[in-house]
Amino acid sequence: MAVAWIGNREAPLQRAAEEAAKLLQSSRCPVFSFDTDVHGTRAVVALAERVGAAYDHIDCAALTRETALFTDRGGMVVSPGETRRRADLVVIVGDLPEAHRRFLLELAATEPDQPSAGQRSFFSVGGQTPPLNGKRSATRLTCGEAGLAATLAALRALCAGRRVSTPVTNFDVFAKALAEVRFPVFLFSGHAADALALEMLQGLIGDLNATSRASGLHLTASESGWGAALASGWMTGLPPRTGFSRGFPEHDPWRYDVGRMIAAGEADCHLWISGSAEWPPPKPHKDMLLVALAKTSGPVAGAAVTIRVGEAGVDHDGVGYLARIGTLTALAARSPTDLPSAAAILRAIADNIPAEAVPPC
Known part of the structure:
Protein backbone atom coordinates (compact mmCIF):
# COMPACT_ATOMS: atom_id res chain seq x y z
CA MET A 1 0.00 0.00 0.00
CA ALA A 2 1.32 3.44 -0.95
CA VAL A 3 2.45 5.73 1.85
CA ALA A 4 3.45 8.84 -0.10
CA TRP A 5 2.13 10.96 -2.94
CA ILE A 6 3.36 14.00 -4.84
CA GLY A 7 0.19 15.69 -5.95
CA ASN A 8 -2.14 12.80 -6.83
CA ARG A 9 0.61 10.44 -7.98
CA GLU A 10 2.23 7.75 -5.85
CA ALA A 11 5.89 8.36 -5.05
CA PRO A 12 8.67 6.63 -3.10
CA LEU A 13 8.82 7.84 0.49
CA GLN A 14 12.32 9.29 0.09
CA ARG A 15 11.28 11.19 -3.06
CA ALA A 16 8.26 12.65 -1.26
CA ALA A 17 10.46 13.72 1.67
CA GLU A 18 12.85 15.42 -0.74
CA GLU A 19 9.99 17.27 -2.42
CA ALA A 20 8.59 18.40 0.93
CA ALA A 21 12.04 19.65 1.94
CA LYS A 22 12.35 21.56 -1.32
CA LEU A 23 9.00 23.29 -0.81
CA LEU A 24 9.77 24.23 2.80
CA GLN A 25 13.24 25.53 1.99
CA SER A 26 11.94 27.74 -0.83
CA SER A 27 9.01 29.06 1.21
CA ARG A 28 9.14 32.68 2.39
CA CYS A 29 6.81 32.12 5.35
CA PRO A 30 6.25 28.44 6.25
CA VAL A 31 3.89 27.52 9.09
CA PHE A 32 3.42 24.21 10.93
CA SER A 33 0.26 22.85 12.56
CA PHE A 34 0.73 19.64 14.52
CA ASP A 35 -0.83 17.11 16.83
CA THR A 36 1.72 14.46 17.70
CA ASP A 37 3.64 12.99 20.62
CA VAL A 38 6.76 14.31 22.34
CA HIS A 39 9.13 12.75 19.79
CA GLY A 40 7.11 14.32 16.99
CA THR A 41 7.09 17.71 18.72
CA ARG A 42 10.86 17.65 19.09
CA ALA A 43 11.18 16.96 15.36
CA VAL A 44 8.67 19.75 14.58
CA VAL A 45 10.66 22.33 16.55
CA ALA A 46 13.98 21.21 15.03
CA LEU A 47 12.60 21.44 11.48
CA ALA A 48 10.92 24.80 12.19
CA GLU A 49 14.26 26.20 13.36
CA ARG A 50 15.98 24.97 10.20
CA VAL A 51 13.50 26.55 7.77
CA GLY A 52 12.49 29.61 9.82
CA ALA A 53 8.91 28.46 10.37
CA ALA A 54 6.23 29.29 12.94
CA TYR A 55 4.57 26.38 14.74
CA ASP A 56 1.29 25.98 16.57
CA HIS A 57 -0.63 23.05 17.99
CA ILE A 58 -3.82 22.06 16.16
CA ASP A 59 -5.93 22.48 19.32
CA CYS A 60 -4.36 25.89 19.78
CA ALA A 61 -7.04 28.08 21.40
CA ALA A 62 -7.42 26.09 24.64
CA LEU A 63 -3.70 25.34 24.85
CA THR A 64 -2.85 29.05 24.50
CA ARG A 65 -5.17 29.94 27.40
CA GLU A 66 -3.60 27.28 29.61
CA LEU A 219 -6.73 19.00 33.79
CA THR A 220 -5.46 19.97 30.37
CA ALA A 221 -7.80 20.47 27.43
CA SER A 222 -5.50 18.34 25.26
CA GLU A 223 -2.99 15.83 26.56
CA SER A 224 -1.01 15.88 23.31
CA GLY A 225 -1.15 19.67 23.38
CA TRP A 226 0.26 19.90 26.90
CA GLY A 227 2.95 17.35 26.04
CA ALA A 228 3.83 19.57 23.07
CA ALA A 229 3.98 22.64 25.34
CA LEU A 230 6.39 20.86 27.69
CA ALA A 231 8.62 19.62 24.85
CA SER A 232 8.63 23.02 23.18
CA GLY A 233 9.45 24.59 26.54
CA TRP A 234 12.54 22.54 27.23
CA MET A 235 13.80 22.99 23.62
CA THR A 236 13.23 26.73 23.22
CA GLY A 237 12.07 28.00 26.61
CA LEU A 238 8.74 28.89 24.96
CA PRO A 239 5.37 27.17 24.32
CA PRO A 240 3.75 26.75 20.86
CA ARG A 241 2.84 29.82 18.84
CA THR A 242 6.55 30.34 18.45
CA GLY A 243 8.41 31.29 15.27
CA PHE A 244 11.99 31.30 13.97
CA SER A 245 11.56 33.94 11.26
CA ARG A 246 14.48 35.96 12.65
CA GLY A 247 16.72 32.96 13.30
CA PHE A 248 15.89 32.57 16.99
CA PRO A 249 12.71 31.50 18.83
CA GLU A 250 10.11 34.19 19.50
CA HIS A 251 6.79 33.55 21.23
CA ASP A 252 3.80 35.71 20.32
CA PRO A 253 0.27 34.29 20.81
CA TRP A 254 -1.16 36.66 18.19
CA ARG A 255 1.62 37.00 15.66
CA TYR A 256 2.32 33.26 15.45
CA ASP A 257 -1.30 32.10 15.55
CA VAL A 258 -1.02 29.84 12.50
CA GLY A 259 -4.76 29.94 11.79
CA ARG A 260 -4.67 33.74 11.75
CA MET A 261 -1.54 33.77 9.59
CA ILE A 262 -3.18 31.53 7.00
CA ALA A 263 -6.43 33.51 6.98
CA ALA A 264 -4.49 36.78 6.58
CA GLY A 265 -2.50 35.41 3.64
CA GLU A 266 0.82 35.71 5.48
CA ALA A 267 1.84 32.05 5.01
CA ASP A 268 2.79 30.50 1.68
CA CYS A 269 3.46 26.89 2.80
CA HIS A 270 1.54 24.94 5.43
CA LEU A 271 2.96 21.74 6.93
CA TRP A 272 0.13 19.77 8.58
CA ILE A 273 1.11 16.95 10.95
CA SER A 274 -1.45 14.67 12.59
CA GLY A 275 -1.54 10.91 13.01
CA SER A 276 -5.07 11.10 14.43
CA ALA A 277 -8.24 10.87 12.37
CA GLU A 278 -9.74 13.38 14.82
CA TRP A 279 -7.96 16.16 12.93
CA PRO A 280 -8.46 15.76 9.14
CA PRO A 281 -6.15 17.91 6.99
CA PRO A 282 -7.62 21.28 5.96
CA LYS A 283 -8.29 22.38 2.40
CA PRO A 284 -5.32 24.30 1.02
CA HIS A 285 -5.70 28.06 1.17
CA LYS A 286 -5.52 29.99 -2.09
CA ASP A 287 -1.91 30.66 -3.15
CA MET A 288 -0.58 28.46 -0.34
CA LEU A 289 1.06 25.07 -0.65
CA LEU A 290 0.04 22.24 1.66
CA VAL A 291 2.32 19.41 2.81
CA ALA A 292 0.26 16.87 4.76
CA LEU A 293 1.61 14.24 7.13
CA ALA A 294 -1.63 12.53 8.03
CA LYS A 295 -3.27 9.22 8.79
CA THR A 296 -4.94 8.93 5.42
CA SER A 297 -5.55 6.17 2.88
CA GLY A 298 -4.87 8.38 -0.13
CA PRO A 299 -3.50 11.74 -1.23
CA VAL A 300 -5.02 14.76 0.50
CA ALA A 301 -7.05 16.86 -1.93
CA GLY A 302 -5.00 19.82 -3.10
CA ALA A 303 -1.85 18.87 -1.18
CA ALA A 304 1.46 19.23 -2.98
CA VAL A 305 2.87 16.33 -0.92
CA THR A 306 1.05 13.76 1.21
CA ILE A 307 2.77 11.21 3.46
CA ARG A 308 0.93 8.65 5.57
CA VAL A 309 1.95 8.55 9.22
CA GLY A 310 0.80 6.52 12.20
CA GLU A 311 -0.56 7.60 15.56
CA ALA A 312 1.61 7.37 18.68
CA GLY A 313 0.20 4.85 21.12
CA VAL A 314 -1.86 3.18 18.39
CA ASP A 315 0.32 2.39 15.34
CA HIS A 316 3.69 2.78 17.04
CA ASP A 317 5.20 3.42 20.46
CA GLY A 318 5.67 6.97 21.66
CA VAL A 319 5.87 9.33 24.62
CA GLY A 320 3.00 11.56 25.67
CA TYR A 321 1.53 13.53 28.55
CA LEU A 322 -1.01 11.71 30.74
CA ALA A 323 -3.23 13.99 32.85
CA ARG A 324 -4.16 11.22 35.33
CA ILE A 325 -0.56 11.08 36.56
CA GLY A 326 0.40 14.66 35.69
CA THR A 327 3.57 13.85 33.75
CA LEU A 328 4.97 12.20 30.62
CA THR A 329 4.58 8.48 30.09
CA ALA A 330 5.49 5.81 27.55
CA LEU A 331 2.73 5.06 25.03
CA ALA A 332 2.76 1.44 23.87
CA ALA A 333 1.27 0.73 20.46
CA ARG A 334 -2.21 -0.79 20.89
CA SER A 335 -2.51 -1.99 17.27
CA PRO A 336 0.99 -1.88 15.75
CA THR A 337 1.25 -1.20 12.00
CA ASP A 338 4.05 -0.47 9.55
CA LEU A 339 3.07 3.20 9.21
CA PRO A 340 6.03 5.50 9.92
CA SER A 341 5.91 7.93 12.83
CA ALA A 342 5.58 11.66 12.27
CA ALA A 343 8.94 12.12 13.99
CA ALA A 344 10.67 9.78 11.51
CA ILE A 345 9.19 11.56 8.49
CA LEU A 346 10.05 15.01 9.86
CA ARG A 347 13.64 13.90 10.43
CA ALA A 348 13.75 12.53 6.88
CA ILE A 349 12.59 15.91 5.55
CA ALA A 350 15.14 17.74 7.71
CA ASP A 351 17.92 15.47 6.41
CA ASN A 352 17.27 16.91 2.93
CA ILE A 353 17.77 20.50 4.10
CA PRO A 354 21.39 21.58 4.68
CA ALA A 355 22.08 22.51 8.28
CA GLU A 356 23.59 25.81 7.13
CA ALA A 357 20.56 26.65 4.98
CA VAL A 358 19.37 30.23 5.50
CA PRO A 359 15.57 30.78 5.44
CA PRO A 360 14.39 33.04 2.58
CA CYS A 361 13.02 35.67 4.98
Missing part, protein backbone atom coordinates in the same frame (compact mmCIF):
# COMPACT_ATOMS: atom_id res chain seq x y z
CA THR A 67 0.01 28.17 28.81
CA ALA A 68 -0.73 31.89 29.29
CA LEU A 69 -1.95 31.17 32.81
CA PHE A 70 1.45 29.80 33.77
CA THR A 71 3.70 32.02 31.65
CA ASP A 72 1.91 35.34 32.29
CA ARG A 73 0.29 35.06 35.72
CA GLY A 74 1.25 31.81 37.43
CA GLY A 75 -0.90 29.58 39.56
CA MET A 76 -1.05 27.27 42.54
CA VAL A 77 -1.47 23.66 41.44
CA VAL A 78 -1.05 20.16 42.83
CA SER A 79 -0.68 16.77 41.18
CA PRO A 80 -3.53 14.33 40.45
CA GLY A 81 -2.08 11.91 43.01
CA GLU A 82 -2.08 14.56 45.73
CA THR A 83 -5.69 15.39 44.87
CA ARG A 84 -6.75 11.74 45.17
CA ARG A 85 -5.06 11.38 48.53
CA ARG A 86 -5.65 14.73 50.22
CA ALA A 87 -8.56 16.65 48.71
CA ASP A 88 -11.60 16.54 51.00
CA LEU A 89 -13.50 19.15 48.97
CA VAL A 90 -13.46 19.17 45.16
CA VAL A 91 -14.75 22.09 43.09
CA ILE A 92 -15.31 21.41 39.37
CA VAL A 93 -14.76 24.68 37.52
CA GLY A 94 -16.56 24.90 34.17
CA ASP A 95 -17.04 22.05 31.73
CA LEU A 96 -14.09 19.66 31.80
CA PRO A 97 -13.09 17.60 28.74
CA GLU A 98 -14.73 14.18 28.53
CA ALA A 99 -11.27 12.60 28.71
CA HIS A 100 -11.16 13.44 32.44
CA ARG A 101 -14.47 11.72 33.21
CA ARG A 102 -12.70 8.62 34.54
CA PHE A 103 -10.64 10.73 36.95
CA LEU A 104 -13.79 12.35 38.35
CA LEU A 105 -15.31 8.93 38.92
CA GLU A 106 -12.15 7.87 40.78
CA LEU A 107 -12.46 10.88 43.08
CA ALA A 108 -16.13 10.10 43.72
CA ALA A 109 -15.34 6.46 44.51
CA THR A 110 -12.51 7.14 46.97
CA GLU A 111 -11.98 9.06 50.18
CA PRO A 112 -9.06 11.25 51.33
CA ASP A 113 -6.54 9.55 53.61
CA GLN A 114 -6.20 12.41 56.10
CA PRO A 115 -7.02 11.04 59.57
CA SER A 116 -9.56 13.76 60.40
CA ALA A 117 -11.11 14.05 56.94
CA GLY A 118 -14.65 12.93 56.37
CA GLN A 119 -16.40 12.06 53.16
CA ARG A 120 -15.18 13.98 50.12
CA SER A 121 -17.68 16.66 49.03
CA PHE A 122 -18.19 18.08 45.54
CA PHE A 123 -19.24 21.46 44.15
CA SER A 124 -19.42 22.77 40.58
CA VAL A 125 -19.10 26.33 39.26
CA GLY A 126 -20.52 27.16 35.83
CA GLY A 127 -21.14 24.70 33.03
CA GLN A 128 -23.17 21.55 33.44
CA THR A 129 -22.95 19.64 36.71
CA PRO A 130 -21.29 16.35 35.74
CA PRO A 131 -22.81 13.09 37.05
CA LEU A 132 -20.48 11.33 39.46
CA ASN A 133 -22.13 8.10 40.56
CA GLY A 134 -25.29 6.85 42.19
CA LYS A 135 -24.27 8.01 45.68
CA ARG A 136 -22.46 11.27 44.94
CA SER A 137 -23.50 14.53 43.28
CA ALA A 138 -21.98 18.00 43.01
CA THR A 139 -23.69 21.00 44.57
CA ARG A 140 -23.97 23.68 41.92
CA LEU A 141 -22.83 27.27 42.51
CA THR A 142 -24.42 29.76 40.09
CA CYS A 143 -24.80 33.53 39.89
CA GLY A 144 -27.94 34.23 37.89
CA GLU A 145 -27.19 34.35 34.17
CA ALA A 146 -23.55 35.33 34.73
CA GLY A 147 -20.80 33.50 32.90
CA LEU A 148 -18.02 31.48 34.48
CA ALA A 149 -15.63 34.40 35.05
CA ALA A 150 -18.34 36.57 36.62
CA THR A 151 -19.53 33.70 38.84
CA LEU A 152 -15.98 33.11 40.07
CA ALA A 153 -15.63 36.86 40.72
CA ALA A 154 -18.83 36.85 42.82
CA LEU A 155 -17.69 33.73 44.66
CA ARG A 156 -14.32 35.35 45.37
CA ALA A 157 -15.99 38.51 46.65
CA LEU A 158 -18.31 36.59 48.97
CA CYS A 159 -15.42 34.50 50.34
CA ALA A 160 -13.65 37.77 51.14
CA GLY A 161 -16.72 39.10 53.00
CA ARG A 162 -17.73 41.60 50.33
CA ARG A 163 -21.20 42.32 48.98
CA VAL A 164 -22.35 41.34 45.48
CA SER A 165 -25.31 42.50 43.40
CA THR A 166 -26.40 38.96 42.52
CA PRO A 167 -26.04 36.21 45.15
CA VAL A 168 -24.37 32.89 44.44
CA THR A 169 -26.73 29.99 44.94
CA ASN A 170 -25.71 27.52 47.66
CA PHE A 171 -22.93 29.83 48.84
CA ASP A 172 -23.82 29.24 52.52
CA VAL A 173 -23.38 25.50 51.98
CA PHE A 174 -20.05 26.13 50.25
CA ALA A 175 -18.82 28.51 52.96
CA LYS A 176 -19.71 26.00 55.68
CA ALA A 177 -17.87 23.24 53.82
CA LEU A 178 -14.78 25.44 53.34
CA ALA A 179 -14.68 26.15 57.07
CA GLU A 180 -14.73 22.45 57.92
CA VAL A 181 -12.39 20.89 55.35
CA ARG A 182 -8.60 20.81 55.36
CA PHE A 183 -7.67 20.74 51.65
CA PRO A 184 -10.06 22.05 48.95
CA VAL A 185 -8.94 21.53 45.34
CA PHE A 186 -10.39 23.30 42.28
CA LEU A 187 -10.34 21.29 39.02
CA PHE A 188 -9.92 23.49 35.95
CA SER A 189 -9.13 23.34 32.24
CA GLY A 190 -8.74 25.74 29.34
CA HIS A 191 -11.35 23.66 27.50
CA ALA A 192 -14.28 25.91 28.46
CA ALA A 193 -12.69 28.53 30.73
CA ASP A 194 -11.37 31.70 29.14
CA ALA A 195 -8.27 33.60 30.27
CA LEU A 196 -10.23 35.87 32.63
CA ALA A 197 -11.94 32.91 34.33
CA LEU A 198 -8.61 31.12 34.82
CA GLU A 199 -7.06 34.26 36.30
CA MET A 200 -10.04 34.86 38.59
CA LEU A 201 -9.88 31.27 39.81
CA GLN A 202 -6.22 31.63 40.75
CA GLY A 203 -7.08 34.84 42.59
CA LEU A 204 -9.70 32.97 44.60
CA ILE A 205 -7.24 30.19 45.43
CA GLY A 206 -4.67 32.76 46.48
CA ASP A 207 -7.19 34.48 48.75
CA LEU A 208 -8.09 31.20 50.45
CA ASN A 209 -4.44 30.46 51.10
CA ALA A 210 -4.14 33.62 53.18
CA THR A 211 -5.96 31.90 56.05
CA SER A 212 -6.09 28.21 55.16
CA ARG A 213 -4.97 25.85 52.43
CA ALA A 214 -6.32 25.40 48.90
CA SER A 215 -4.97 24.61 45.46
CA GLY A 216 -5.92 23.84 41.88
CA LEU A 217 -5.56 20.81 39.64
CA HIS A 218 -4.88 21.52 35.98
